[in-house]
Amino acid sequence: MMETQPQASVALIVGVTGLTGLSLAEALKEPNCQGGPWKVYGAARRPWPSCFPPSMVDQMITFDALDSSSTSAKLSPIAHEVTHLFWVTFQIDPDEQVNATVNKTMLLNVLTALKSSTFRLTHVTLQTGTKHYMGPIFDPVLSGGLISHDPPFHENMPRLPYPNFYYSLEDLLQSSLSYSYSVHRSSIIIGASPRSVQNALLTLATYAAICRHLGLPFRYPGTRYTWDHFCDITDARVLAHQHIWAAVTPEAKNQAFNCTNGDVFAWKTVWKLLSQLFQLEFVPFDETLHFDLADLMRDKGSVWDDIVHKYGLNSTKLEEITCFEALQTVLRFKFQHVSSMNKSREYGFNGHVDTFKSITYWVEKLRQMKIIPSYQY
Template structure:
């Protein structure tokens, strides 16, 4: 039995990782439980979000120190674990560093401001950009040299600015009074219209527009990724790793990769996606340029029509589908694969079948009325 009550603050609760994390923490058999769970986000939860899984929902802007202070001060004596699963992409990597450091620092400043602070652990969500450099920076992304895959946790930092590095340094600066864990996921698959990098949602939207307009569902990547290995991270596996590291003594003050434990080629993935999204599979034609970003640039009104026709939760294309962020991931010239050996060495054995995960989360997206269900 816990001497101290476990109270979680999940910042970024409306994202893929945050939603799965809140659900995991409220399971009756969750490690370290029973948990009281507060969820926080910039915007209020609306129709699609199951707010009943939380003990309290807080809306605040973490970039604003005064707003952060006002909203979080009442929780200072309660919160034992901070689960940080949010980020903002605002421009080049230096701008990303500034905004993301400001957000986390504002939250930690409040939670540690009182002598009666109860905070004992921080889990920090990052990703494989740790091993690749700032792949979305408009200038630096064209000249990066990344580590040789499979990526493993003791690889040295790359000589590029990276907001993941800055956030790691920030949480480690609170040790030893607060322990921490770092979670480096691959491409996350889950359910949320609020995640800037929800690849599955974006591909589902792209497929729905192709279905509606009678366009071919073409692969927007290159021949290398079509034929070579990649991995993914089920949001449920990621959530379990966050909780496990937060309450397992040996896992404290460590960084862990988090993937499903299997690999796939994008050709095989495209076959599966074509099936689950009810569109015809199209072989890669790498002789012909295909610009998905340009194709989708003027499709906002088409998405509005699809939302109306199928009675979907009202979303705007520009808010749920940043194709500019997805296309580079499908055009790597290296295998996007991480090792899970360290996690297993420390006692974390969760895994997922990626193709089963895709089917599961597509069903969830339909159940939550975020993407269409087609009648055969």
């Protein structure tokens, strides 16, 4: 009896239920996807979310990557198949040194589990971000004294003298001669998932929905500087296609690439768009009315429960789908959060999207998934 030949392109997406992971699964199953057709294994700590069709992956695997025994047991049966590892997961702790240890352990456990007698892994894509250029901005001890690079951020900027789990993961991949890698430094990622730790658009959407529900003014919780100055965003679809492009493009091997939508915006214009999308009155910025968004939302879990019930949404808890502290940090930057896309374009990746169309698309997607409410016009 003849043995069946393994499929040429087999992806393992670790973190498949997150913003980038879901877009990656969808992109890999597109008929004209680069390097395809693809067989797609999805991996996460929790099962596939019910708001997405199971057909987006060929098989879902659940395990805790921090547990080496569990990781090996779950991945060993497919280790002889996987040709490409898409690493789009992370665990977050306030202490950046802990982040470095935990996230490196997770990646090492997965790479170790994929080693088999017929090792086929050829490329690993690594998801990181602009914290590479800013330092540990969420670490309560280190964040107050950081000296960041001046924007626009570009890939050949030297590492900063602070602990950063992105650096640890890059070092781990660079130490191997068995496969190539690519690093994908995104900006603020927007997409649609109820499983992401830091989901800026969903955090903004829940804030808007709560303001509408309670009759509160939809005030901007940032500063005059970010209200007026430029920022950029990364659509999860653009990011997914950059991962795939790098995974199958020889020139992109062992390189790091920024990934944004390719345009910039000021938050005051995005605030107007969000006000329209949620049928709220646009409130111009007033620096005399400074407030703390995290404090304002701290006791609003029961309000979100009421919204979920009123609009028949999928059951979610406010603290599990939002991160108001992280959003507030971004909206209080003292510099323009902008990355250069020149290197990516020079290497041949030209993915882009209009940020305002992107925000509108993903808000509608979140409504279709019954994660946020729809309103009748």
